[in-house]
Amino acid sequence: MIGLALDLLIIVSLIGLAIQSINAASLFRGILHFVVLGLAMSLAWARLDAPDLAMAEAAIGAGVTGALMMIAYRRLIEIQPDQESSLRPPPSRLAVPIALAAGALVGVIGLAAIQAEPMPALAGTAVLENLGSTGLGNPITGVLLLFRGFDTLLEITVLLAALLSAQAVTRQVDLDQSLTTQDPDTPLVGALLAIVVPLTVLVSVHLLKAGGQETGGAFQAGAVLAACGVLLVLTGRLGASRQYSPLVNTGLLVGLLSFILIGLAPLLWGQPLLALPGLWAIYWIESAMMISIALTLVLLFAGAGSLKRRDHG
Amino acid sequence: MDSATLYVLAAAVLFGIGVHGLIVSAHLMRKLFAINIMGSSIFILLVATATPISGQADPIPQALVLTGIVIAVSATAFGLALMVRMSQETGKATLAVEDEPENDD
Numbered sequence: 001m002i003g004l005a006l007d008l009l010i011i012v013s014l015i016g017l018a019i020q021s022i023n024a025a026s027l028f029r030g031i032l033h034f035v036v037l038g039l040a041m042s043l044a045w046a047r048l049d050a051p052d053l054a055m056a057e058a059a060i061g062a063g064v065t066g067a068l069m070m071i072a073y074r075r076l077i078e079i080q081p082d083q084e085s086s087l088r089p090p091p092s093r094l095a096v097p098i099a100l101a102a103g104a105l106v107g108v109i110g111l112a113a114i115q116a117e118p119m120p121a122l123a124g125t126a127v128l129e130n131l132g133s134t135g136l137g138n139p140i141t142g143v144l145l146l147f148r149g150f151d152t153l154l155e156i157t158v159l160l161a162a163l164l165s166a167q168a169v170t171r172q173v174d175l176d177q178s179l180t181t182q183d184p185d186t187p188l189v190g191a192l193l194a195i196v197v198p199l200t201v202l203v204s205v206h207l208l209k210a211g212g213q214e215t216g217g218a219f220q221a222g223a224v225l226a227a228c229g230v231l232l233v234l235t236g237r238l239g240a241s242r243q244y245s246p247l248v249n250t251g252l253l254v255g256l257l258s259f260i261l262i263g264l265a266p267l268l269w270g271q272p273l274l275a276l277p278g279l280w281a282i283y284w285i286e287s288a289m290m291i292s293i294a295l296t297l298v299l300l301f302a303g304a305g306s307l308k309r310r311d312h313g
Numbered sequence: 314m315d316s317a318t319l320y321v322l323a324a325a326v327l328f329g330i331g332v333h334g335l336i337v338s339a340h341l342m343r344k345l346f347a348i349n350i351m352g353s354s355i356f357i358l359l360v361a362t363a364t365p366i367s368g369q370a371d372p373i374p375q376a377l378v379l380t381g382i383v384i385a386v387s388a389t390a391f392g393l394a395l396m397v398r399m400s401q402e403t404g405k406a407t408l409a410v411e412d413e414p415e416n417d418d
Contacts, residue, residue, distance in 0.1 A: 007316045011323040018327055021346045022334035034346050041353055048320060049370045050362050056382050065386055072393040079400050089325050095336040102327025108359060110321030113362035124371035139372035140379065155380045162387035167392035171401055219383055235386060300390040
């Protein structure tokens, strides 16, 4: 009963926040509602027995997306301070019927899926049965790295493609000044970073290591590490740069390249593609992916092709 | 009514809100919110309709959705970059309405 009430509360807030994020009077308020919507989503995942998704949603969905939206908003108001003056398009008479039909379609599909004779989840059963022999404890990590490794390989490729596309359309002009407004030499900032940065690194490495056996994984860890990078950019410790940096480029590619090389290797001894040779390979790939994911997200935030260190006394 | 049904209904409502927002919002960032809300509603649908396997959650839909969340962020980041560039070029972050048919890309 309490559970159902909790579900109802979460759902009501999801719907309210969704309406608010689209219809809020100011765009900035819309962004805030959208970030809170991400947090409410992560509560929903926790209720739906999906702790890995809850963590990913909180870190990636709410955290990183929110940061990306706020920095985009910041760039928009530099160009045109009044983002709300733009005229609304003439109200569409079809919008409400189309929205109702689309919502009804999703509802009918979902209800049909629930009420249909429960089919045995063949793939899921196979995963849970074979998980023991892999040495992994978290079935989701098993699916991501072993049973459906190809999906994850493509996923990290998409992340890289998104970064390259975003860079291709970003105009590289005086971006590095626009990110920091606060005086970066305030003593408190240094003290804060001295505590927060090591702690974040610790948390992300823990998430990475935990991913093998329990809740966690490369994507959650990478997002937490990216938050640390975003903080360093905002406090002026890292700056956007146009200069080619071998270190940054290696970091960007290490995840994809490790996955491809370790995935191709089994072909040499007659094993199928992406048949990873043991737990060390999984942890290696996950660590490399964590670094690449974090760096990709930070570069997307900075809107730059590279980063450089900036020193403050 | 069990909680799976509740979440399916919530997904339906959220999808409707997303579609409506996508059509009526003028600002591109609001359209991005709407697209993300539509995506999230489908993620909820996928996880809520999965059948548990002997008391354990089916890992396949969850892994699928985890991949989906990361792809959604990538696509949103690219969308935001496009929006900022468009705003730099045209001075506004809205799509052209009917009276400007020459640049309706």
